[in-house]
Amino acid sequence: MNRRAPQLSLTEWSRRLFLAILLAVLGVAGWGLEQLRTIDQEVRVHRTEEARHELRSALLSVQSQAAQSLHKLAAWNETRQQLYDPGYYHYWLADRLTQMDTAALSGRAVQLYDRLGRALDGGLPGLPKTLPAGPPNVLLAPAGSDERHLFIYAPVAGGNDKPIGYIGAQVDLPHALSGLNGLTYTNPNGLHLLPAATGVLSGTALLDNFRYQMAADTDWQSLRQRILNTYLGLALVVLGGFLVQFLFIHHKLARPLKHFAERIYRLNTGDRELQAVQELSKPMPLAELEIVRQALQGFRHRLSEAYQSLESRNAAFRDQARRDAMTGVLNRRAFEEDWNALLEQASARPLTVALLLFDCDHFKAINDTYGHGTGDQVLKAICYVLGQVMRSVDHLYRLGGDEFATLLPHADEGQAMRLAQRCQRALEAHDFRQYKLKEAVSVSIGVAVDDIGRTDDLTRLQARADTAMYRAKRPGSARVHLHGKSEALDSTLVASPEVSALYRALADPTRFQFLYQPVVRLADGRAEYHEVLTRVRLGRDVMRPERFFEIVRNRRLEKDLDLAVLTRLHQELAAGAIPPGDGLAVNLFAQSLACTDILTMLLELPRSHPGNPFLLEITEHALNQEGADLAAPMHALREAGFRLALDDFGKAYSPLGHLAELPVQYLKVDPALTRQLHRDDTRGRMATRFAHLMREAGYVLMAEGVESAPQLERVRTLGFGYAQGYFLGRPAENLLHRTGAAASVLAGTPDGQNDPDAVEEGHQKTQ
Amino acid sequence: MKTVLRVLFAALLMLCALPLRAQTVHLMLPSGLEGRAAYHAGRPGQGAVLLHGFLQTGDFSTLRQLYDGLAEAGYTVLAPTITLGVPDRKENLDCGSLHLNQIDDEAAEVQAWFQWLTRRGAGPVYALGHSYGARLMIIWASAHPDDRVRGLLGVSLIGADPNLARAWTGRLEKAGAQVTVLPAASHFMNGLHQFALLDWVLARLRDTGRS
Numbered sequence: 001m002n003r004r005a006p007q008l009s010l011t012e013w014s015r016r017l018f019l020a021i022l023l024a025v026l027g028v029a030g031w032g033l034e035q036l037r038t039i040d041q042e043v044r045v046h047r048t049e050e051a052r053h054e055l056r057s058a059l060l061s062v063q064s065q066a067a068q069s070l071h072k073l074a075a076w077n078e079t080r081q082q083l084y085d086p087g088y089y090h091y092w093l094a095d096r097l098t099q100m101d102t103a104a105l106s107g108r109a110v111q112l113y114d115r116l117g118r119a120l121d122g123g124l125p126g127l128p129k130t131l132p133a134g135p136p137n138v139l140l141a142p143a144g145s146d147e148r149h150l151f152i153y154a155p156v157a158g159g160n161d162k163p164i165g166y167i168g169a170q171v172d173l174p175h176a177l178s179g180l181n182g183l184t185y186t187n188p189n190g191l192h193l194l195p196a197a198t199g200v201l202s203g204t205a206l207l208d209n210f211r212y213q214m215a216a217d218t219d220w221q222s223l224r225q226r227i228l229n230t231y232l233g234l235a236l237v238v239l240g241g242f243l244v245q246f247l248f249i250h251h252k253l254a255r256p257l258k259h260f261a262e263r264i265y266r267l268n269t270g271d272r273e274l275q276a277v278q279e280l281s282k283p284m285p286l287a288e289l290e291i292v293r294q295a296l297q298g299f300r301h302r303l304s305e306a307y308q309s310l311e312s313r314n315a316a317f318r319d320q321a322r323r324d325a326m327t328g329v330l331n332r333r334a335f336e337e338d339w340n341a342l343l344e345q346a347s348a349r350p351l352t353v354a355l356l357l358f359d360c361d362h363f364k365a366i367n368d369t370y371g372h373g374t375g376d377q378v379l380k381a382i383c384y385v386l387g388q389v390m391r392s393v394d395h396l397y398r399l400g401g402d403e404f405a406t407l408l409p410h411a412d413e414g415q416a417m418r419l420a421q422r423c424q425r426a427l428e429a430h431d432f433r434q435y436k437l438k439e440a441v442s443v444s445i446g447v448a449v450d451d452i453g454r455t456d457d458l459t460r461l462q463a464r465a466d467t468a469m470y471r472a473k474r475p476g477s478a479r480v481h482l483h484g485k486s487e488a489l490d491s492t493l494v495a496s497p498e499v500s501a502l503y504r505a506l507a508d509p510t511r512f513q514f515l516y517q518p519v520v521r522l523a524d525g526r527a528e529y530h531e532v533l534t535r536v537r538l539g540r541d542v543m544r545p546e547r548f549f550e551i552v553r554n555r556r557l558e559k560d561l562d563l564a565v566l567t568r569l570h571q572e573l574a575a576g577a578i579p580p581g582d583g584l585a586v587n588l589f590a591q592s593l594a595c596t597d598i599l600t601m602l603l604e605l606p607r608s609h610p611g612n613p614f615l616l617e618i619t620e621h622a623l624n625q626e627g628a629d630l631a632a633p634m635h636a637l638r639e640a641g642f643r644l645a646l647d648d649f650g651k652a653y654s655p656l657g658h659l660a661e662l663p664v665q666y667l668k669v670d671p672a673l674t675r676q677l678h679r680d681d682t683r684g685r686m687a688t689r690f691a692h693l694m695r696e697a698g699y700v701l702m703a704e705g706v707e708s709a710p711q712l713e714r715v716r717t718l719g720f721g722y723a724q725g726y727f728l729g730r731p732a733e734n735l736l737h738r739t740g741a742a743a744s745v746l747a748g749t750p751d752g753q754n755d756p757d758a759v760e761e762g763h764q765k766t767q
Numbered sequence: 768m769k770t771v772l773r774v775l776f777a778a779l780l781m782l783c784a785l786p787l788r789a790q791t792v793h794l795m796l797p798s799g800l801e802g803r804a805a806y807h808a809g810r811p812g813q814g815a816v817l818l819h820g821f822l823q824t825g826d827f828s829t830l831r832q833l834y835d836g837l838a839e840a841g842y843t844v845l846a847p848t849i850t851l852g853v854p855d856r857k858e859n860l861d862c863g864s865l866h867l868n869q870i871d872d873e874a875a876e877v878q879a880w881f882q883w884l885t886r887r888g889a890g891p892v893y894a895l896g897h898s899y900g901a902r903l904m905i906i907w908a909s910a911h912p913d914d915r916v917r918g919l920l921g922v923s924l925i926g927a928d929p930n931l932a933r934a935w936t937g938r939l940e941k942a943g944a945q946v947t948v949l950p951a952a953s954h955f956m957n958g959l960h961q962f963a964l965l966d967w968v969l970a971r972l973r974d975t976g977r978s
Contacts, residue, residue, distance in 0.1 A: 078864050081853040084800060088865050096864060158801055158854055 010254035018246045025235050032231055036224060043220050051185035051214055052207055058183060059139065059206055062176040063152065066169065067137040070154040073100060073110065074167050079156055082112055083165035086120050093124075109170030113153070115163060127151070131166055134200045139171060141197045141209060149173070150193065150201065187213040252285045260289065264296065324398040326376055327383040335397035335405060339458050342409055346452045354408040354416035357446040357465040358386065358423070361473065363402035364559065368596055370437065375402075377435045382427065382443060389426045390419070405465075413449045413482060420445045420480045444472040447482040470554065501538050502551055506560050509568035513537055515731035519585055519615075519702065519724045522716050525746035526737075529583035529615050531724060533731050534565050558589035559598065566601040573609050580611030582735055587617045587647060593633040606641040617647040617668055634663050645702060649673070650690070667694055671705020671725070678714050688718060695719050712745050789834065789846070793855065796879050798872060800854045804847035804880060807838040814843040814889030815972070816881060818900030820923075822860040824848040829897050829922070829955045829964075836965040842972075843889045847880040849873050849903070870906060877907040881916075891917035893972055898923045898954065918975040920968060923954045945971075 008016075073079055082092050089112070097110060109127060112120045117131035131153055132142040140151045153168035177188035190213025197209030281297065284290045322334035330338075345351055360366075360382060367375035379402060386396050390406065397405045408416055424445060432441040446469030450461050464483040472481035505511035513535040518527035536543045552561050569586065578584060592598045605614055616637060618630075634644055645666035646659070650673035669691070676687040695701055695718075703715040706725030715723050729736045789805035796802045805825050815837050819827045825834075825846035837844045851860050852868045860866075884892060892915055896904035901921030908919055925935040932948075939946050947967060952960035 077853045077856055077858055077860055080855065081851075081865065084854050085852055085867055087867060092865060096861075099863075164854060 010257055011250050014246050014249040014254065018242050021242050022239060025238055029231060029235050033228075036227060040220075040224065043217065047185050047214060047217060051212070054183060054185050055191070055210070055212060056207055058177055058180055058186075059201075059210075061180060062171060062173065063137075063139045066139070066152045066171050066176070067154065070137070070152060070167055070169055073097075073169075074154045074156045076100065079112065079167055080158070080164065082120070083114065083156060086112070089121050109149070109172070111168055112156070113166035113168060115165050117166060120165075127168065127170055131168060132199075136166070139201045139206075141193055141199060141201055143198045183215065185215055187215045189213075253289075256284055256286075257289065260284065260293065327380055327398055329383050329387070329396040329398050329404070331397065332399050334395070335399060335407070336458070338395065338397075338407060342407065343452065345409070350451050350453055351409060352412060352449065352451050353461065354411040354413070354447065354449045355461045355465045356406045356408070356416065356420055356423075357399075357448075357462075357469050358382070358404040358406075359444050359446070359469055359473070360402035361442045361444055361479075365595075366437065366441070370435075374435050374437070378432065378437070378441055381430060381432065381435070382441075385426050385430050386423055389422050394419075411449065413447075413484060416447050416449050417480070417482050420447045420482075424478075424480050442479055444469055444477075445480045446470070446472050447480065449482070450485055473556070498536075498538060498543055498547065499551055499555070501536055501543065502548065502557070505536050506557065506564045509564040510571070511537065512565065512568050513542060513733075514568065514572065515733060516735050517724060517731040518729035518736050519583075519722050520728045520746070521722055522720060522746065527729065527735075528722070529585040529613070530735050531585040531617070531731075532565070532569065532587070534561070534587070558591045559595050562589055562592040562598050563595070563601070566598060566605075570601065570604070570608075573605075573612070578609075578612060578735065580609075583613040583615060585615040585617055585645070587619070590619050590630060593618070593630050599633055599636070602637060602642070603640050610641075613643065614641070615643045615645055615666065617645045618664070619647050631661055631663065638663050650687075665700060666702055666721070667699045668702040668704055669720075674703045674705045674711065674715065674725075677703075677718060678711055691718050691720070709745050716746070789838075789844075792845075794847075794879060794883055796850065796876050798850070798875070800850045800852070802847060802850055802876060802880065803855050803857065804845055805834065806846075807834070807842075807844045808887070809838060809843040810841040811843070811888055812890035813841070813972075814845070814884055814892040816877070816884060816892060816894050817844065817846040818877065818894070818896035818904050819846070819848065820898030820900050822851065822862065823900075824856065824859060826857075827859075827897070829957075829961065830900075832956075832961040833895060833897075833922075833965060833968055836969065837972075840969055840972075842893075843884070843887070845880060845884045845889075847876065849876055870903065871910075873903055874907040874910050877903060878911045881907075881911070881913070885915055891915055893918050893920060893975070895920040895922065895968065896924075897921075918972070920971060922956065922964060922968075926954070 078092065078096055082089055086092075093110070109124070111124045111127050113131050114120060119127065119129050123129040126149065128142040128151060132140050132151060134140045136154045137152065140153075142151045150171040150173060151168060152171055153166050155163035156165045156167055158164035173191055173193070174188050177183060177191065190211075192211045194209050194211055201209050284293050322330050322337065324331040342351065342353060346353075360378065363375065363378070366378060379398075382402075382404070383396060383398075386404065386406075390396065394406050394408060397407075399405050408419065411419075424443070427441075427443050446465045446467070448461050448464030448468055450464060452461065464487075467487075468481040468483035471477060471483075472479050501511075515533040515535055516530035517533055519529040519531055520526065521528040533545070535545065536548055552558055565586070569584075572578060588598075588602075602616070606612075618634075638644060643666060644662075644664045645668045646662070646664045647668045648670045649667040651670035673687055673690075676683050677691060678684065679687075691701055700721035701715075701719070702722040702724065703711075703720045704724050706712050706715060706723045707727050709727065711725070712723055712727055789807055792804050792806045794802040794804065803825070817825065817830050817834055817837075819825050819830050823830075825848040830846055834844050834846050848856050850856050850868070851866070851873075853860065881892065881894075894904045894908065894916055896902070896919075901924040904919055904921065908916060924939075925932045936946050936948065949956070949960055949963055949967070952963070956964045
């Protein structure tokens with residue numbers, strides 16, 4: 001459990017701070033208002049007390065003044081005169097009394113009472129008819145009188161100090177109080193006698209009988225208002241200030257900081273948005289942040305430089321990976337990448353692409369004759385020449401060995417052919433003799449043009465180019481051939497799984513499967529030789545031999561095949577797979593006899609394995625070549641201990657004229673001809689006679705394709721020296737010596753005619 | 768210097784007069800009003816009633832001077848204040864006040880006071896009036912003739928009008944009254960004239976007493 005404090009943004013912090021300050025300001029304001037309220041209350045209490053005190057003094061003062069005035073009136077002659085004879089009482093009240101100074105009383109509200117307290121002449125309105133109960137010279141509240149007015153009376157003394165009557169007066173309180181000019185805390189107009197108040201108003205009870213209003217406390221109220229205004233202003237200034245600060249922090253600090261942080265985060269997460277980088281280039285409003293930003297910017301620049309340098313180095317590596325080390329041109333991998341890029345392009349819009357394949361003729365011979373150094377020089381020269389001719393946008397790829405290619409997007413057949421011909425001319429013009437070559441170097445160019453689409457792969461176009469190359473290589477060709485879009489494809493030239501399987505086997509001979517089929521000497525039924533049959537595996541199956549050789553022939557891989565087979569054979573023998581004493585029949589293309597490497601390897605065989613006799617089966621095709629060229633190596637082979645057989649004899653009805661020129665002792669009769677020996681018709685007779693003819697010429701005949709006992713019997717009868725076929729033994733991975741059913745057939749008639757050694761001797765006689 | 772001496776003398780006289788300070792007496796008058804008077808009991812056998820002028824009181828200064836002088840001279844002196852309808856009147860009555868009393872009422876009051884004085888055994892009584900009081904005195908004497916009245920003295924009997932005074936002086940002398948004129952004296956005999964008046968009054972009383 002990670003109980004860390006939550007990490008808040010700067011805005012959040014400043015917002016909380018602002019809220020805290022707001023609360024503090026509100027708290028202080030509340031405290032201040034509470035203080036103010038307390039003061040207000042104290043002032044009110046104080047003023048109330050002062051008001052009571054003041055009012056009490058004022059009332060006493062009023063009472064005293066009224067009593068004084070009344071006393072004066074009571075002592076006045078005319079008052080006593082009225083009490084004696086009130087004949088003109090009202091006149092006196094209205095005329096005489098008003099002349100007296102009775103300011104403390106309210107003018108005319110004065111009346112006289114007789115010694116029994118009865119008002120003279122029935123009394124005046126608003127004044128009590130009889131003297132109210134209570135002592136003289138104090139303020140009285142007569143029952144039922146006008147609440148605003150108080151009453152006061154004084155006795156009027158006669159000669160012997162006994163009152164002869166009384167004088168009473170209404171006291172108009174507001175009027176009297178206003179005359180005092182000393183009221184500060186009370187409002188004189190607001191003073192009212194309570195309706196319930198009656199009797200004597202004096203002592204502590206004096207004020208209890210009044211309702212009074214406080215005078216407006218203008219000083220304190222205005223001071224209070226000013227304090228409140230100051231408070232409000234101060235609070236607004238503080239809050240406003242902090243609000244401005246908050247906004248400042250938010251806009252000038254928090255937001256840029258937030259964006260800044262996001263930028264950095266995005267840089268960190270690898271999101272290299274251009275905008276992020278641009279925003280980082282804006283100056284920050286805060287100096288400290290600006291330092292950080294600049295540092296980050298510098299760091300980012302350096303990182304970017306490092307990244308770019310890395311990128312360029314990566315590009316260099318990539319380029320190197322795409323280049324052929326020796327020639328410097330692009331390699332097969334680059335070719336496939338570029339092809340895929342073209343496919344990508346073609347997925348948007350169909351594209352016409354031209355593929356030019358270049359192949360150096362007889363390069364293997366050059367390599368073999370002059371060594372690899374010269375071969376490499378030739379290849380480099382070819383690359384140089386082609387590079388000179390091609391546009392800079394066109395790339396040359398080395399697909400392998402002496403095979404080169406270029407891809408021309410958007411090129412039509414004419415353009416492709418023009419380029420091919422330019423290349424051809426430039427190559428012809430190049431002086432290859434500077435590499436100390438005796439013969440001219442020629443390059444064949446196969447050109448293919450096709451529309452490619454998304455679903456296409458390289459196979460079809462490459463197949464067309466292969467076909468064109470094949471045609472270009474044919475003797476008499478102009479060495480440039482175009483396989484047009486409209487032409488059909490030759491399936492053997494199409495790059496296929498079979499072709500690639502073959503190539504893989506050629507590159508690694510252990511991939512070949514060797515099968516051994518016994519070749520039985522008919523004289524004693526012994527499997528003197530085993531023919532080595534080369535097969536190529538295709539997945540779980542094995543490629544049909546006819547198809548296999550078709551590809552070899554079409555691709556002119558005869559020598560490569562023989563070289564690979566011999567390499568493998570050396571390995572097999574070295575591994576002890578062939579017991580001493582067992583002979584091996586090895587197939588050899590006639591073309592291979594011209595190859596020094598192959599001859600060297602062949603000659604090595606009897607030297608390394610003297611216990612094993614070797615029979616070389618050379619294809620009948622050899623008869624088509626100039627026999628003289630083949631004779632020399634064949635003689636060398638014979639001298640080395642090889643027995644030589646002409647394979648597939650009778651299949652192509654080769655001119656027999658060449659046969660005599662070759663030091664061949666054995667003729668291996670083709671299965672088709674073997675089958676004809678058994679027939680009893682013209683063909684059968686022809687074959688039989690032909691067999692007789694060859695035997696009589698001194699050749700030992702070997703029957704191939706013997707599949708039944710009558711066939712075996714027939715070839716034995718015809719004097720064949722050897723026989724081979726399913727009846728005698730199927731091809732197998734191990735050497736077989738038992739011939740099964742054939743053994744009984746052979747056991748019957750030993751025939752000296754069938755002795756190959758005798759034949760050999762005979763043949764030697766004919767030489 | 769003379770003036771200073773005179774003032775000092777006057778002050779000495781005042782001091783001497785203090786023990787003679789008047790006693791205030793009240794009397795229920797026939798009208799029902801309570802009367803008031805200043806009274807000094809002197810030697811028996813000779814008394815004087817002093818009557819004040821119009822709306823004044825028995826304490827009026829002119830009269831007071833005479834009262835003190837007479838009291839000092841040993842007379843029993845009574846100076847009543849005519850009520851003018853005001854019980855126990857102590858002050859002058861305002862001119863504008865109600866005047867409901869009649870001169871007969873006033874004469875009756877004088878008679879009441881005269882009887883009160885005679886009951887005290889004052890002996891022969893002299894009546895002395897100032898201004899209107901002199902006229903009231905004559906009216907009273909006419910209305911209530913009495914042997915105990917030894918003589919009537921009127922001070923400022925006639926108003927201040929010189930013409931009127933000349934006319935009346937002749938007439939009074941014709942009627943047998945002795946008239947003395949103090950030249951330059953005011954109606955109220957202020958200042959030094961008051962001493963002259965007192966001297967004159969005492970001389971007259973002595974004259975009358977011997978005769």
